[in-house]
Amino acid sequence: MADRNLRCLLVSDFNVANFAGYLENDAAEPVLDPVHGEFGQVVPVLTHFDAPPWSDAPDFAVVWTRPEKVIPSFALLLEHRPVAHELLDAEVDAFTHAVLGAARRLKAVFVPTWTLDPANRGLGMADLRADGGIGRALLAMNLRLTANLDAAPNAFALDAQRWLVHAGRNAGAAKLWYQAKVPFGNEVFQAAVADVKAAVRGLLGQARKFIVLDLDDTLWGGVVGDVGWENLQLGGHDPAGEAFQDFQRVLKALTRRGVVLGIASKNEEATALAAIRSNPEMVLRESDFAGWRINWDDKAANIADLAASLNLGLQSVVFIDDNPVERARVRDALPEALVPEWPESPLLYVSALHSLRCFDAPAVSREDGARTKSYVTGREREASRKQAGSLDDWLLGLGIMVTVEPLSQANLRRATQLLNKTNQFNLATRRLTEPELDSWAAQAGRGMWTFRVSDKFGDAGLTGLASLEKRGTTAHVVDFLLSCRVLGRKVEETMVAWLVARAAELGAVEMRADFIATAKNKPVLDFWRRSGFECVSEKSFTRLVADGYPQPGCVVVVK
Amino acid sequence: MNPVDKARIAELVFAAVDEVNQQLPRAKRLEKSEATLLTGEGASLDSLGLVNLLFNTEQKIESALGVSVTLAEDGAAAPGDAFRTLASFTDFVHSVVVNKRNG
Numbered sequence: 001m002a003d004r005n006l007r008c009l010l011v012s013d014f015n016v017a018n019f020a021g022y023l024e025n026d027a028a029e030p031v032l033d034p035v036h037g038e039f040g041q042v043v044p045v046l047t048h049f050d051a052p053p054w055s056d057a058p059d060f061a062v063v064w065t066r067p068e069k070v071i072p073s074f075a076l077l078l079e080h081r082p083v084a085h086e087l088l089d090a091e092v093d094a095f096t097h098a099v100l101g102a103a104r105r106l107k108a109v110f111v112p113t114w115t116l117d118p119a120n121r122g123l124g125m126a127d128l129r130a131d132g133g134i135g136r137a138l139l140a141m142n143l144r145l146t147a148n149l150d151a152a153p154n155a156f157a158l159d160a161q162r163w164l165v166h167a168g169r170n171a172g173a174a175k176l177w178y179q180a181k182v183p184f185g186n187e188v189f190q191a192a193v194a195d196v197k198a199a200v201r202g203l204l205g206q207a208r209k210f211i212v213l214d215l216d217d218t219l220w221g222g223v224v225g226d227v228g229w230e231n232l233q234l235g236g237h238d239p240a241g242e243a244f245q246d247f248q249r250v251l252k253a254l255t256r257r258g259v260v261l262g263i264a265s266k267n268e269e270a271t272a273l274a275a276i277r278s279n280p281e282m283v284l285r286e287s288d289f290a291g292w293r294i295n296w297d298d299k300a301a302n303i304a305d306l307a308a309s310l311n312l313g314l315q316s317v318v319f320i321d322d323n324p325v326e327r328a329r330v331r332d333a334l335p336e337a338l339v340p341e342w343p344e345s346p347l348l349y350v351s352a353l354h355s356l357r358c359f360d361a362p363a364v365s366r367e368d369g370a371r372t373k374s375y376v377t378g379r380e381r382e383a384s385r386k387q388a389g390s391l392d393d394w395l396l397g398l399g400i401m402v403t404v405e406p407l408s409q410a411n412l413r414r415a416t417q418l419l420n421k422t423n424q425f426n427l428a429t430r431r432l433t434e435p436e437l438d439s440w441a442a443q444a445g446r447g448m449w450t451f452r453v454s455d456k457f458g459d460a461g462l463t464g465l466a467s468l469e470k471r472g473t474t475a476h477v478v479d480f481l482l483s484c485r486v487l488g489r490k491v492e493e494t495m496v497a498w499l500v501a502r503a504a505e506l507g508a509v510e511m512r513a514d515f516i517a518t519a520k521n522k523p524v525l526d527f528w529r530r531s532g533f534e535c536v537s538e539k540s541f542t543r544l545v546a547d548g549y550p551q552p553g554c555v556v557v558v559k
Numbered sequence: 560m561n562p563v564d565k566a567r568i569a570e571l572v573f574a575a576v577d578e579v580n581q582q583l584p585r586a587k588r589l590e591k592s593e594a595t596l597l598t599g600e601g602a603s604l605d606s607l608g609l610v611n612l613l614f615n616t617e618q619k620i621e622s623a624l625g626v627s628v629t630l631a632e633d634g635a636a637a638p639g640d641a642f643r644t645l646a647s648f649t650d651f652v653h654s655v656v657v658n659k660r661n662g
Contacts (some may be wrong), residue, residue: 017607021582173614179631180610186578 006030006200009058009106011037011045013069015181019062019189026193030200032060042070046098049105059107062196063099064160066183067114067138070095077137080123085140092141096148103152107433108203108362110196111149112160113142117172153413153434156199156362163191194357202360204431205420208338209258209359209371210290210312211251212303214321215265215272219284220244221346224275225267235281240346247349248283255288258368259359260310260375263292264302264319290375299326300333310375311484313423313520318358361421365414367461374485377457384457395490395554402464402494403452403558407441411450414462419479422465423520425487425527427480427513445470447502448479451495453486460486466495468502468511475503475545477513480524490552492527498557500549508545515539563624563660568653569593571623572645575615582611593646602643609642616652628655 008023010016020034035056037045042065045051068075071091073083103109115138121127122134130136142157149155164171167187176182201207216223221233221240235245251261261284265272272294276286290310293302299321307317314336321327322342331339343352361368381398388394407415416434423429432440441448451464463483468475477499482492503511513533515525525539532549533541543549551557573591580588587603589595596602598609613630621627633655641651 015607018582018611021584024584025581170618175617175629175631176610176614179614180607182607182610186582186615 005033006060007035007056007058008032008196008200009035009037009045009053009056009061011042011053011061011063011102013040013042013065014183015039016064018176018182018186019064019192022186022189022193023196026197028194028197029206030197030204032197032200043095043098046102054105060196060200061102061106061109062112062192063102063109064112064192065095065114067116067141071114071141074137074141077132077134078120080132082132083137085137088137088141089144092144093148096145099149100152100155103155104435106154107436108154108156108199109152110156110158110199111145112158112163112192113145114138115160115164118164119172153362153416154203158192158195158199160188160192163188163195166191198357198360199362201358203362203420203433205423206315207359207361207421208316208318210260210262210307210310210316211254211318211320212262212264212306213251214299214323214326215263215267215275215294217322217346218320218342219248220275220279220282225271229271229275229279232275232279232281234279241281243346243349245281245283247346247353250350250353252283252288254353254359255372256369257359257364258361258371260290260312260372261288262290262303262306262310263294264299264306264321265292265294266296266299267294269294287376288372290372291379298329298333300330303330303337304334310378311424311487315423315520318356320353361417363413363417365417365461367414367463370459370461371485374458374460378485381455381457392554395552398455398457398489398554400453400455400489400491400555401558402491402555403454404498405450405452407437407448407450409438411462412438415448415450415465418462418465418483419481422481422483423518424484424522425482425492425524426518426521427524427528428478428516429518429521430479441467445506446478447506449498449502451482451491451498453489453491455489464491464495466499468499468506470503470506470508473507473509475499475506475508475511477511480513484523487523490555493531493550493552494555494557496531497549497551500543500545503545504548510542511545512540512542515541563653563656565649565653567623568620568656569649571619572616572649572652575612575619576645578615578619579608579611583608589645591645593644593649595645597644597648598642612648620652620656624656626656626659628652628659630655 010020023032023034035053035058037053068078073087073091077083099109099111127133127135146157149157167185170185170187173185213219221244224232233241235241255261276282291306293306303319307314314334317337319330319337319339327339338358340356385394405411412434416437420431446469448467450462452462453460463486465479465481467479469478500511513528528541533543536542576589576591597604617628617630637651640647642648
């Protein structure tokens, strides 16, 4: 989206101008231009696509409503009138039906959950009971809302209650409400903007995925080189020790949603690794780290080197260190890396980590959970490479298997995720939602395939995606992307061979790949330059389909 | 009780303007100058902008000075030009806070 900022449609039954202001003025990337729906016209705006806000072609929408306004029966409940829960359910369903209809025209729609004025205690002690409890009804309505939104892969409920908790006594704003129909204080809107921005970054593939950690007084208390691994402050019946251990647990949990861990520490490597291997209170072990640089060199250089060795860009990196001098150095040397300010007390480490809004992703896949393992097997693979006689011998011995499948409902979610997250080895860097990708691939003259990669060291999962579109006698490579974790194992050549064969089936005479440059995707250009295709311009590569393309002998292709 | 310093009130009003500017479209931001027009001919602040300025100023006053004021209600009895510029608004806020403190 180079020609204009992304646009966010705000649909609300209250005065949304303050929220719009915070959204427009928020400096964090990406910049979002708010587009207003007509005040109070929630369902009409969501269902009449010829109305003005839709002519601005919004990319996203936030549909933020008050439950007593958009669910009429809930207003009756607030007056302690009897309301059948079936009626509430039906009204929630009707509202979400309108939201889901609008979602089909957007990259994504965000729906803040319904909240009440925190001062409203409803029926007091009976408020969470089934008979007339307002809080109980609201919980059920929100649960139904979130379940209904699951029907669309690009519709997301956002937890507005957390924003109110964050704002504390400033959550409600009675003065603003009665003077301007603004129901929330500034802090609520600021927290909402932060969450919406984090979600948009996640959808655009801008989530960070690599946490590089210091060790001493970051992962454990104490300096291991001074006190020895047996005497580190970690676990046990000690507030700081427990806090360090909890911090490790949260980091470990992040690895299960696809975040990779690394170490940059000024220490003797053998001493530090002995602590990780031997201290019984450690939650994180060697196998939880994709890599490390433990030495006395400059940390910024170490982080850059470590990220490069894992084929991760610096825009993926979050660096956590208790030492403000090291933080300042890395922030200065590696401006693309995120270096959050870090609390002095380890008791606050977990909340500091939880407050980072840089890991949002629209979904967690099987591949995400196995990402760290794939880096660990990568280390083993690299060790075997050093032992092998030649590159060809090594590749042959890996037992590489590539399973190719056409795009289908079974792999659509992971394929979309890969499309939106892959930066470096990505020919066109298209960013599409699941419905958009599905719709694109379904058109005549187009084909899209997923590639699963495994070898004797492990299964990397669905890590490649490629598509063709036939225009005239030419089959154009539209998407050609591969996770950097499997680069250099002839998978990329296998994908080209597959595409050339499919181009032949489509009756194409020529196959053509046009490179669309971004700040990050030079690796894919380098590949096409050495691919054997004719370089017809600086960024375009062609080949006669009749010439075929050699399938690498070290790769077994399974259809 | 310490007398209320007008310079301190001006700082708090400017802090409220910072907050209001985060709520305004970029093109409508207020300049932090005593001469900035708030209402009347030549001013760019709309009714919501004025409500936000009052609300944010009240919050800053309460947070910094521990004095709870309701500027909109007090403003009804204020001189006609109280909301004309940031300077006159600061004078008005100062007088409200002084009156509140003096009971």
